[in-house]
Structures are given as structure tokens and as C-alpha cells.
Amino acid sequence: MNRLAGVTSPYLLQHADNPVDWWPWSPEAFAEARRRDVPVLLSVGYSACHWCHVMARESFEDVATAAVVNDGFVAVKVDREERPDVDAVYMEAVQAATGQGGWPMTVFLTPDGEPFYFGTYFPPEPRHGMPGFRQVLEGVRSAWRDRREEVGEVAGRIVRDLSERRIAQVGGAAPGAEELGAALLGLTREYDATRGGFGGAPKFPPSMALEFLLRHHARTGSEGALQMAADTCEAMARGGIYDQLGGGFARYSVDREWVVPHFEKMLYDNALLCRVYAHLWRATGSDLARRVAVGTADFMVRELRTAQGGFASALDADSDRADGTHAEGAYYVWTPDELREVLGEEDARLAAQYFGVTEDGTFEHGASVLQLKGGELADGERIGEVRARLLEARELRPRPGRDDKVVAAWNGLAIAALAETGAYFERPDLVRAALDAADLLVRVHMDDEHARLARTSRDGVVGANSGVLEDYADVAEGFVTLAGVTGEGVWLEFAGLLLDTVLRHFADGDGGFHDTADDAERLIRRPQDPTDNATPSGWTAAAQALLSYAAHTGSERHRTAAEGALGIVGALAGRAPRFIGWGLAAAEAALDGPREVAVVGPAGDPATAALHRTALLGTAPGAVVAVGEPDGEEFPLLRDRPLVDGRPAAYVCRHFTCDAPVTDAEALAERLGG
Template sequence: MANRLAHETSPYLLQHADNPVDWWPWSAEAFEEARRRGVPVLLSVGYSSCHWCHVMAHESFEDQETADYLNAHFLSVKVDREERPDVDAVYMEAVQAATGQGGWPMTVFLTPDAEPFYFGTYFPPAPRHGMPSFRQVLEGVRHAWSDRREEVAEVAGKIVRDLAGREISYGAGVAPGEQELAQALLGLTREYDPQRGGFGGAPKFPPSMVIEFLLRHHARTGAEGALQMAQDTCERMARGGIYDQLGGGFARYSVDRDWVVPHFEKMLYDNALLCRVYAHLWRATGSEQARRVALETADFMVRELRTAEGGFASALDADSDDGTGRHVEGAYYVWTPAQLTEVLGAEDAELAAHYFGVTEQGTFEEGASVLQLPQHEGVFDAEKIASIKERLFEARASRPAPGRDDKVVAAWNGLAIAALAETGAYFDRPDLVDAALTAADLLVRLHLDDRARLARTSKDGHVGANAGVLEDYADVAEGFLALASVTGEGVWLEFAGFLLDHVLVRFADPESGALYDTAADAERLIRRPQDPTDNAVPSGWSAAAGALLSYAAHTGSEPHRSAAERALGVVKALGPRVPRFIGWGLAAAEALLDGPREVAVVGPSAEDDGTRELHRTALLGAAPGAVVACGTPGSEEFPLLAGRELVGGAPTAYVCRRFVCEMPVTDAVGLRAKLTP
């Protein structure tokens, strides 16, 4: 018999709809019921492609005896962190403060007033490795609640007060300058892994936001060390097992320092960010590998994550059926020598094993290997390798596929729109631009209401009930701004403006200019979440600063530029200290220091060859954060086009920077020179 989660739209919550646990979704009614019964609340937070969330569900939440105990002594609330990042953020902050670490599944015990008093992540069904069993935890919490209620309330109250007293080092709202960015670069150099690329040790996550900063810093200053770190990291990731060598796209992270064995889930946000990073790396260097990876990653997103409605699904699971009925992590992606032989025959299998690093011992589990690329591809016959890859890809497609989380998250679709629009424009792939346009249209039609308020998610064409958070407004605005530059359609600039006006009015502190993750009129939690640091995705704070800056460059809006500069004060404070965790903010600061440059291209029509050449040259300009408007003289779609005329009857480009405009140019070479710092 299904529980209350059967009425939800979240794929993660629906995975638990048949549990014997009497789950409630997060709601005021759930806490009211806990108050009526006089029981504590078990808050369990996870997401659909989380491996250990599935493990704990199978071990504990599907177990009738455990469920009976929970139902008798607790009120159980299940939350999808991807639908409610605000709830996740507030309680994850408490978990990390109390235990020094965090992760998912997140297990928190609350009073009926939603105040936390006991924390954890995964708990096993039996004691192991120094961890108590889940049943032991439940019994301990139950007895504390029954026998020491006043003590529990005192602990919960102290935790809430401690959280409320935490302040963010804000830098007095002053944007960073050359000194802070140089210190950030030095800090990244210290943490860089010169042998393997990337930063720090295992596990290694793709540092997409830091790479964006490094590319912009090199473009603005010429610092070769910044470019080298970006290039080497991208190359090592592209050759490693974290990248899908057959189908394109990146896994979530590498469990080792060498990028060999990934955690196999594939997230939309990672692939959107990395697609754009590799496209920008190609723009900076002309690297053929970067071009290939950008296009393959874009094609992966369209092929495997695009939904029937034209949006992009959140994720693919790490686990899948291995063909014997077992649900195994990585089963869809790994190969043994015997499997290669079965598909390719002995001779080609030997070549494939040598090329992809497949051995009898294996690099993963049970003698299987994750495919990698050799350091010297040139010694292999390119046509033969292409044939082998195609045959392996087709054979892999017959395996049981990983599950897909089909919910459309506004913020992550905004990142995908930006990546697909730019990649399509750079490499003359109008189909990718069309995919970006279709996704953007879905967000406008389904996620935006008549007040331009944004819903966080949708699924199967039905909008979810959860309000958008700061990252949704900021990342969707970023996607719309990229789309406006690529397509020359000013309506996307207009929609971006609607969203950013909400940021100014509903998410910004009117006194300091600091930004909150939730709107002023959003559901009140025990703390209004506010985090300027990047995690798996750019922080809403940094993303908003970047989008506000770009919009101001397009429109000349002083309030938007001032808000961006004030928001970047946090980068001044944190950039030199923790540069790995504020890369998107550092990238926005690079754009601010460069201007950003404003490029207006006018021509007799968008189809005119000369106009198209100037437009593409503008998009390929290396200047950090440059904005591009393209249209006909007298067009009212973009403020940057006002008063711009053809010079000598020819398509013409105008470049301005910090309120100063240079002489117009009519040739691509001249425009390229004006966009080179």
C-alpha cells in the first residue's frame, strides 16, 4: 500500500512511495501532526541518483520491522534536496557544524517546531566500522525524547541560536581588485596537483567553476600559469574514466586522484558547466580535444537528458542492472576483456583493450575496467578506433540503462541553456541552439507565472509546488542572457531582466546588498539560508552577481551594476582564503575588472554573411564576461544597438568598455583585436 509520497512529483520521493514507512512530504501539516502526537520528527534528505540513499532505503526503509518502529515513535518526513535546496542547506549546515562532515542521505531528528537536536548521514542496519545501527539510533533518540525532553529542547534551542548567530564575512560590499584575484590564483597554485591535474586529493570533483576563473584570468592578464592549470586539468579529465569515452558526458566525481574510477551518476549541472568550460577552452586555445569534448558532452545532454517537453532531466543513476538481476554501480559503463571480445572479435578486442586500458585485473570491481584514453592517441589508426567506439556504443545501448530522474530543475536548465547556446554558436551547430531555445521556452511557459516568479521544478509537463530559490533566478537569467547574445533575440534579455528584478527586490538585503538563498516572502525555516560558496553548482550569490553584471552591461542599468559590485564584496573577503570554493564569484570579478566589454553588431539582416561573421567573431572574443547584441540599425530589441549605424553601408561592430566606446570596425580582424585584452 502506497504512503503519502505517492501523490508527489519528485522521482526521489516516488521511489519511497511504496515503503512501509509512513512518510510525509515536507509540509506544515506534517509538523502539526508531530505536535499533536507528541513525537519527534525524522527528517531524511536525499536525491534520486544518490547511491547510499538507495542503500539505506533498501536496508532500513523497506524493512517492515524498522518501519513499524518508526511509525510508532516518530513522524517521518522525506525531502528531495534537489526540489528543496533551502531545507537541505539549513539542516546540512547544522549537520556539518555538529559532526564536522555532511553528505547524503542526511538523517536529522527534529522537534515538532523543526528544531534539530541529533544528526547523521548514512546509518547501517547493524553496527559496523564504529557506526551504530539505525535501530540503535532510533532507540536512543526515542528514549532521550521520552526521558529527557527538557534536555532535548535545550540542545535544539542552542543549535538554532548558534545557527542564527553565524555571520558571513562580507567584505563590506566592496568588489575585489587585482590584489585579491592574484592572491586567489596563488592559493589555487598551492592546492594544484601538477601530476594529475585538479585540486586536492581523492575524491576529485571536476573544478568547472575554478577553471572558468582561470580561463578568464588568463584572457585578461596573460598569466600562463592559469591557462596551464586549466588545460592540464581538462586534458586529464577528458582522458580519464570520469569522462564517458563512448557516449560523452562526465560522471559526478572520481573516487581516486587520477580520474580513473568515477562515481558513475551523471548530473545535468556537471555536464552543462563542463560543456561550457571545454567550449571556452577551445575558444582560448583551439584545442581539438576541447572541441570534441564540448560537442560530445552537448550531444550527450540532448540525447540522454532531454525530456519529451524539451527541458533537461536532472540526472542518470550510478547503478543499473548488470544483466543478472543485480543492481550494481557502474554496470552500464564498465568492460571486461571477455565482453570486448564478444562484441568486437579477438583481434579488434585486443586493440580496444590496449587503447582503452582494459585489463584482466581491471581498474574497477570484479575484474571490470573503466574506459580511459591513452596518452598518445596518434599511434592508433583513427578510422579503426572510430569503428570500435561505434560498435561498443551500440552494444552498450542494449544493456539495462541507468534510471533517469526526469524532473526539470530551473537552475540546472539555465546552465544547460547557456552551454548549448554557446557551443552551438561556436561550432556552427544550430541544432544545439534550437535545443537551448526549446528548453528556454519551456521555462517561460511552465515555470514562470504572470508575475515572473519562478517555480523550482517541473515533471512531465506539470509544474511543481516549490518556489524557485536564488540559484534558479540567477542561472536561468544567465542562460537567457547567453541566448540573447547568440540568437540576437532581445526577448531573452527582457525575460532575464524580469528575473533579476526579483533578485534585487526579494533576495537582496536592502541595507548591505548581501544575498539570501530564499526570497523574503518564502517559507520561513529555522534560519534563512545564505551561502556564497560554490558547491556542486555555482552559488546563487555568485551566479546572481555575474548575471546582474551582464544585464547591466547590456542595458546600462546602474542599480543592477551597483548590486553586482556590492554582491562581489564576498569574493573580496573569501577569494584569497578559499578560492576553490568561490570560483564562479572570481570569474564574475574578472568580468568586472575587464569592464565587461559591450559589443554591438549591426548589419542589414541576421542572414547577411558579413553580419554573421562579425557576430560570430564577437561571440568568440576572449574578453571576460563580454556581452554581445546583434541586430539591424534602429532595432529596439537591445539597448546596445541604439544609435548604431552601418559604416559605409557595411556591417559594423561597436565595442565599449567602462563608458568609453572605441572607433567602430567593419572587419573581423579589427573586431578580434578589440576583444583581446
């Protein structure tokens, strides 16, 4: 086994028995490259990446190819989910040089870490206009040997270009109604009115944009915003991107109709979408939204929860077929014959019609991805039984692999989603799962003395990599949400500790944030990006968490930092709203207040519980909720809040102005859009 044998990343461990002499990312690897005077081959991927597995089988497991790598390079393998900073820096270089990016990412570096040749997947032999991987290796080795000065000039120029890039920072307050209206107009232009979502194929779940649309509707009453969100959610829920048997969403759809997914299932997608569907139900009462929110939450708990109470990162796209071959989607797709084998002729005919299984198939080899082509959104008794029998049969198939490392940021997103979904649908087991994950993050990931956060853990053992901005921001957001649902103010205190670290170590001095701390490992560039990708950007996630914390505590420092961070949102709102959705959602909260709701009353009192539930179900953008005894110590919002005529009461404040307290849940709902 190579040097990856002792690491904790499941992705790296998949390469531990390669004939390639892999090194983990480390100073020792670059020192070895200097000693040998050879370039570094940097390969970046993640465990659920289909083409990463393909390149591994074709090239990294091939003895002859490995010999070329070992002879001419120091090979470094990186899990992008453990080191998002390394991934971001070199992906920026790949995209600048080639106009595109993706994983596996293949970059050749000098021993000083400077990139000079780039690519993604390379086939073993020349194919479809791409050079073969061994051709690339020989070409790079020849250039390093014979044209070293030219290589150095290229590498130096790339590093200079990257270091000179600056974000056009716009300081000041969060954007106002005009900028948010321009963002809505921009999304409308890009909206696919026929199929839902935005843009063409491949089509990704627009989670952050959907959250903005729901908040915009709540603030303005825009029916267009709500319709785009609702129609997109229905299209995804009916499509193959949603697992019609087991719940949960795949990473994206390869087509624009949401039919055929890329079958990997990521924790972050499911956490974000669970919350979106829960918020859609809160706004509309949609039965589909309820079913998908609960189904996605149940999927996360059933399939991704670890023995320690955290949530694993992902399920692979690939798994074994019945004939022993390994293929993408094998666990999820069905042929008519397979339906008949499980259900019998009559029920198989019903299932094929209901789930869109055809003789020709919608995927590969005559298999179909299950969809709701036109079936009812609520199962009847018979189709419910059919669904259960198919799920039971599917459980007997070889399962996709699971990347069981716990990523702090994604667990923060899951905590927020499970806490709210559990509260909305009266599922205390989901709230308990959120609490268990939060407890793991505090016990294992968080350094109590310095309020520093580790990026990952596995099997309850903390990883070596420091948390990045999204870890602090998303965990703080999860903790604030959990505090509002449970009435346990300690989670607000933990959020405050993390946000103080954000302000101390991540702020850039101009109102924005860097993605890595000021004392993190120095790379060729300190990454900084305010735009969303598959997850909310750390920058705008920090703004949202700071805003919520300020609403809870009245901290002017945190409010000012949030508004400064949202300055960039105004600049991007009209030009690129799809890629700044989380910032737009935070800006909606800032414009609305956000509203501060304090519910005071004895624990266990039905009137207290009714007011608390009503507060949580209010649709006012970004509203924060505190619940506890009158003048309670758990939350700052409870101070000087007495009962009203001896009855539990709710106090609502906004923009430094408080309404008269109410004791009636319906009156509270009117004030919060519930």
C-alpha cells in the first residue's frame, strides 16, 4: 500500500492500494519533489465522483501507467471535500486556463506549488479529441526536462494572474428593494417555464435561488416568485432526480427535464432541499412539499446518519449490478421484467404506468429511472403497497458506497433542516437527530478554548484539516436555528463563539470575507469567493448567520458586519442572481428586519407551545425565535418580557420597534405572515 494507507478520508483510502505511489497533500510531498527535481502531479476528486472512479480504474490502477507516474512525478491525491481551499485555488487556475473545470481535476505543479499544466479527466488512450493520460505524462515530463525555463515562466505568470485578481467589493448596507426586484427579474429571464429550474442541461437543483424566491414572496407577495419556486419544486419532485422509493435527491439531472440524474446523493443537496420544501409547505400548505420534506429528512437520517450522530457526506453514484459489473445508477433503475419479478404482472403494469418505466427505458440498457409521470402526488393504498414492496426488493441489491466522513459545514446545513422539519411536522425524532449532530460538532470538531472548528471527522475522530469559512458560517446557522426550535440558548452561545472567530480570522478588512483563516496554510492564493456553488458561499452564509445572531442579541458589531458582507450582493443581484441566491435570501431578511420573536410562558403550557409553533411557522424572511420563561436567562430576547395578564405571550420587534404583545396564536400569525 502507498502513503494513503494511514489517512482518514474514504476517497483517499480508495486509492491506498493503487500502484501509484500517492502522497497526501503535505509539505513533505513538495519537499520530495524538490529533492528529486520532478514536478508534482496533483489529482483532486471526491468519493462520490463517477469519473474519478473511471480514471482510477483506467489509469491509476494500471501498473504501466503507475510506473510512468512514479518515475517522473511526485503524485499527490486530494479529497476536495476535506481541502476545499486547495480545490478552489487550483480549480480557479484550471478554469482560467481552459474555460471549464470539474472532477477529477488533474494539475501539474512545480515543487513550489505553482501550476503550469491543467486538465480534468484524461482517458488512458486518445479519445474524442482528448489526449491519452500517458501522452500527457510524457509531454509534461519532456517539458520539465527540456524546457524548464519556459515552464517556470508559465507557472510564474499564472500565479501572478491569480494573485492580482480582486473581487469588486461594494461596501455599505445590504441591497434594498430595487436591487432585489432586479434579481427577481433576472431569474425570471433565465427560468425554464416548461420544465422548471434555470438554464439547460445539466440542470442542478437551484436550492439557494429557491430560498430567495420564497422569502421574496413572503416580503412582497410576488405570485411570480412563488410560482417559480413551487413549479420547480414540483418538477424536481416528480422527476428522476428525486428517489421515488427511498426519498432524497441526486446531485443533478443530466437533462433539462429532470429525468436522468447523476446518481450520487450528497448530504448538502438533501439538507438544502429538505429545508426548501419545508419552507414551501410553510408558505402554501402543499402536500407534495410536506411529503418531500419529510421523505428527504427521513432519507438523511436513515441513509447518512453515522454511529456517532453526525451525517455522512455522500452515497456513490455507482454500485454493483446483478452480473457483478459496476455501473452508475445500478441500485436505482428498473426494467419492466424486474418490476414483474417483484410485483407480478398486474401490479407491475400499474407501477410501470405510475413510475414511467418503459420497454425502451429512460436510462441505459433498457432500464428506467423512476418518475411520477402523471400519477397522483399522494399515494393511494395500492400504490403505497407497491412502493413499499419495490423498496424492500431494492434493499437486497448491492448498495452504493458511502463516504462516511462528517463535514462540519454540511452537518450545519442538516441541523437547520432537520430542526425545522421536525418542528413543522411534529417529528421530535428529527429534532433529536439535529441535536445529536450538533452535539457531535461541539464535542469532536470544536476547540472550546479558541472556538476553532475542524473541517471533518470520521468514526468520532477529528480530522487534521482546519475549518474554512463555510464550516463556521453553516454550523453557526444550524446552531441558531436549533436554538429557536428547542429553546436551548446554549446553541446561540456556541454560534456566537464561532461568529466571533469569523470576524477575527476571516474578515478581509473591506467588508468581505476570505474563505480561509488568516493563520491557515498559505497556498499560492488565499481563496475568496462570494458566489454560491453547490452550497452557499461561506461569505453569504456568514452574512446570514451574523444577521440572525445580531437579531437575537442586538449586537451592532454583528449587524454591521452582516450588512458590509451583503454589499457585494447588490452588485451581483441583477447580473448573476442564480449564483448569489443565499446572499439574496439574506438581503431579504435584512430588509424585513429580520423580525425578532420572543415567546414567554411556562414550559409545557399548551398556550406557550401554540405561540412557539406559530412563531416557527411564520414566513417573515429570516425571523428569529426565542422561547422560554418570562425574563428567562436562555435568550437575550426574553429579558424584560413578562406574561400578559398571567398568560403566555409573544413579542414581535422589527427595526428597533416592538408591537404590543399578543396572547393569541392567530394574531401572532398575522404579524409573521403565518
